[in-house]
Amino acid sequence: MNRLKQFITDFGWPRIIIALFLISLFFAAPFVDVRIDTSFSDLFNRFGMNAVLVLAMVPMVQSGCGLNFGLPLGVIAGLLGSTLSIEMGMTGTAGFAMAIAIACLFAMVLGYGYGKLLNRVKGDEMMIATYVGFSSVAFMSILWLLLPFKSPTMVWGFAGKGLRTTISLEGFWSHILNDFLAFRIGENFVFPTGMILFFAVICLLVWSFMHTKTGTALTAVGSNPEFARASGIDVNRMRTISVVFSTMLGAVGILVYQQSFGFIQLYNAPFYMAFPAVAAILLGGASVNKASMVNVIVGTLLFQGILTMTPSVINSVLKTDMSEVIRIIVSNGMILYALTRRTKVSK
């Protein structure tokens, strides 16, 4: 009984309620003619699309930089990667690989500056990250209009300059990961093997990094910066590394998202990319300064599960689409919960 109580307090009521809610949705699904196999197919697809973006939270959380509300910065690097790769006329696997390479390059540069900035504003990271993310999105919007892109697939036809709001990846690398080794069970279930594998590889990468000397130092910085300093660690350097890493993951994450979605979304699209990712990792059990791979996987499954199931099931039950409102309440409620939760007494 006591252990159960302890478990509940550790895990947190909101997570339990949301998990129970999701389970009940799955149980309710057959009764309202929602196909479970379609739902699962959908869920895996969404999981693969978003998981890397959620993973991009981990390094920064681990190093004590807080929740990465500056994810749009990584997204911008990703957008630059894919647009430049298209501009070069690359397609298929080569195009995708080139996009990743360019995106990582930009992410490194942006992440480095961003990390330096965050080092100077310790304690206020989250709010500043949010607005740095926002203003860079707005700034990029100006650049999307001004940059001399030429590729006819991307440029507004009538004006002859400025990028379109959405650019189709058809013929470039649409579904390149999704379809790799994908298999079908029954009529409605498709497993996006390639995308999940890709996520697994990235996960392994992050996990490995956390097991190196630098990764260990990073975790220590997040756990107790004073301890780390006393152990001769350059705290700021570790934080910068984590921010660069997070930004690179964000860049790769948006590329994975795009190839599954089939489109590149420019201009205002990256604005609210951070919030679902933040909510997902918190839902998975992470706190403001501790996160693991398990948190990422559980959180993304739960969060995307809610997003997949509520439109279909709730729609059938209530004859109305409340998924958007539920998404807003769940995601922001989760962030709020994490922010206001009195952290375990550590003094």
Place this chain on the structure above:
Amino acid sequence: MLRKLFIRILLLGAVVAFSVFLFSSGKGHTLLLDNKTATMGGHEHAAVSAVTVTVDSLKPVKILPGERDLVVVKGVHHRITVSGAGVTVEKRFELPFEDMFLCSMPALLDGDDAWFEAKRPEAPKAADDSNKEEVPVAGEILPL
């Protein structure tokens, strides 16, 4: 302490009373001024020749036979002056809590007390909703 509670309750009461006053005095009514042959309160009144109608201190409106005009007034107490067919009738009246009233000028001129009656506005036509504007995307950044 009791005194403070008393004052607070009193003040709250005053606010509620004030709200009621605002509600009744600010309630908007649409008066459909009719100069048609109409049956009001069981009597039939034939349309009269052009009348000039003044409601409260609004601009006078001229209504030809068979025509209709509308004015928007607010509050409960109103005054209407109708001149036409050689007579001028001035009447003070009170409006109940309804949005729209059909006022028959002939009935008024005939001195019928039931010269106005509440009218439910028709439901907006389904055609209005052809644009599937609805269910907005929350949190979207507005074009500034």
Place this chain on the structure above:
Amino acid sequence: MNQSKTTRFLINNAVTILFVILSIMSIPLSGYSLPYLFQEILTRLGRNMFLVLSLLIPIIAGMGLNFGIVLGAMAGQIGLILVSDWNILGMQGILLAAIIGTPISVFLGWICGSVMNRAKGREMVTSYILGFFIDGLYQLVVLYLMGSLIPVLNRALVLSRGYGIRNAVNLVGIRQVLDNLLPLQIAGVRIPLATYLVIAALCLFIVWFRKTKLGQDLRAVGQDMGTAEAAGIPVERTRIIAIIISTVLACYGQIIFLQNLGTLNTYNSHTQTGMFAIAALLIGGASVVKATIPNAFIGVILFHLLFIVSPMAGKELVGSAQIGEYFRQFISFGIIAVALVLHAWRRRNEAEQSRSLLRGGGARQEGQSRTAGIKED
């Protein structure tokens, strides 16, 4: 000495000066006539000033920029929706909307204050997220409950599916009633005198409020919570009161804002309220810890001047009005980011400065909380 004073003035007001220069440069580019700009500024001053002023009190209380004023905006909108549903016209409508909005915003403000008390030190990000969260609840109420659970008489307000309020609510009954209550026109320029009087009254209220015991307590809490608590000031309660006042004022501010616009975008009007008000205040030279009425005044003028001219200036410069739009976005977000960064920087520098003052001086820390008691060594 004089030199350094000037330099310090320039540094302290760098943001404001930058915007003045930016505005002066883009006014001729935009091609707008001065009387037109003047009229626009006067209108926008009346429209936005109240909202910006609602930010001041939490800043005094050391709670930073209150992104939670969107909560008040939502409360005001609920009042307006009900008033237009009941078809209450004119000043009565505005006053009634304010009366309806008051208890809602008090309640929301209380929630916001309590939540912020649980997240001391990160009030801003918390109130920011809380705004989104309450927005979700607001949508739940307005989009699903109104017309189903909450009766809506006027079917024209309701979506065709039978419940939920439409995207746009026409506030024709109260459109600019306050602005035109005391009509005044000087040299062809319309001045919303009544609105200005209301704003002036609010300024007086703020000035007066700072002189009250509560205002004094707020200042004390804002500077040092520990010491205030030790002196017996109910810190948490005081902070909640500050947020409630701010939220209620924001509710009125949003009503004034919308009566001027004349249409309510049910699901969008409030989302940007907090950000624009904050950006304007910051441009006026305010910081996270210090803001005055002149800051608000200058900020609204500069921010909106740039707002008016930047699309046209953008069009003239690069042939795309869209650029101006994005530029305005960039400015609003960027200014907040810059202000937050500057604040964080300054705070660190101050901490270091007070440390260096200690060096070789008294061997003890200042401003330490008294409640901590005496450490047992």
Place this chain on the structure above:
Amino acid sequence: MNSRNPILQITNVGKEYYGNRVLKDISFDLYPGEILGLVGENGAGKSTLMNILFGMPVIADTGGYEGTISINGTAVRFRTPFDALDAGIGMVHQEFSLIPGFTTTENILLNSESQKKNILDEVFGPRMDILDRPDMRRRALEAIGKLGIQLDPEMCVSEMPVGHKQFTEIAREIIRKNMKILVLDEPTAVLTESEASILLDGLKKLAGEGIGIIFISHRLQEVLDLTDKVVVLRDGLIAHEAPTAGLTIREIARRMVGRGFDSKEAEVRPSRATDETVLEVENLWVDMPGETVRDVSFSVRRGEIFGIGGLAGQGKLGIPNGIMGLMSAGGSVHFRDRNGVRRTAILNDPRSALEQGMAFVSEDRRGVGLLLDEPVDWNIVFTSMQIQGRFLKPIFGGLIKWRDEGAIRKTAWEYIHSLEIKCTSERQPVIELSGGNQQKICLAKAFTMKPEIMFVSEPTRGIDIGAKRLVLDTLRQYNQDYGTTIIMVSSELEELRSICDRIAVIDEGCVAGILPPGTEASEFGLLMTGVTARKTTQQQGAEQ
């Protein structure tokens, strides 16, 4: 004056923290107009006694206290500091609690401002009243006048010299009408000579008005000058209570620190100290908040256990923190490495200090010493891994340095066994362990570094008696086995005397003297209370 009834009677007061007895059977009286000097070493129980008197919640939270406190003959038991304030006890803490942006007047009248009623009062309560500034100013001036000092009522606290801040705080306490007892905790520590004497005059004036004053200070001269009666606390007991007249500084100092010299300390133990100087510290200053080091020079021989003692706040803790680079520091530090080469230590860089073979067990165990949320093994090996590159497996020809979990576990278990660390496994988060076990992990962390010089700061703070003994024995043993130089900083003189070869006493940021452990206790007491060193310090202060 003492013919009247006492305003404060403390009878048989005692207090235990988690089974740790810190106060026992304290009884004394305070009469109106009397100034009582309360002196004692750190940890003697002064602070606890004052916390009890002032109703600090920490007392109730840890199980309350024994005995009774009576004010004017009525027994009282305060739950919060506000109860104590209401009962007429004012307290001036060692740390300022002033609002920096407020003026003198505003601070003196904080939360007791004069108010003018207005109409909104009726609805929203008295907090809507306007402040009556002229009246506030009048009351503030009255309080300032009572103290007989000069203070500008409109000056902003942040612009004040420290002395004025102190006066403001005292004025705030005496503004209250029913103030009967005033407690001052080290009020002169930050004051200049002249400010201190003004303050003492002010206090005498207050006492003349019938207020009872408890004056806590380690400046024994002041205690002698000011007080009517002295109570000396030692180890939670009243060691001495006597009228001030007839007491000498030496007498008080002896009573403070001197317990009977028992034979245990006298036991001759083999010292590993050699003649080689391993560490030379010259003119070290360290900017550590609350523990400022001004000018410290000493040298340590290889293999020696060097003790650093002194009262809290005098700067002893700043020394290791400065040398290890945790706090900004200046001056010169030289050390001799294994091969006898003399090197200059780089200050302000923790990494270089660690690389040069120095290790540090911090006094702030939870804040600096441990990764509380991480497991035991990480805590033990982390520093060594990061500095010395141990516990790492190179992969891809050293391109990636992978954590060697096996080696980590092995080392962790070695220390868990040898130091008897009680934990469920090496993966248990440190936060779940007791203070004593946490301290052992800190030691294990330092031992893992195999240091040449080991700084140990307050190794026994906040742990129980049994663990204390074990920690000290471990240090001794380590020194005996490996000949490691240990520099131990502690507030507990007895502890230092029991294991150190030499003990330096720090007072006001300077070395007051270096004594062998066998020296008579009163000598240490005199050094700690700054009687011998004061003069030189003041001269230096004047030069600055």
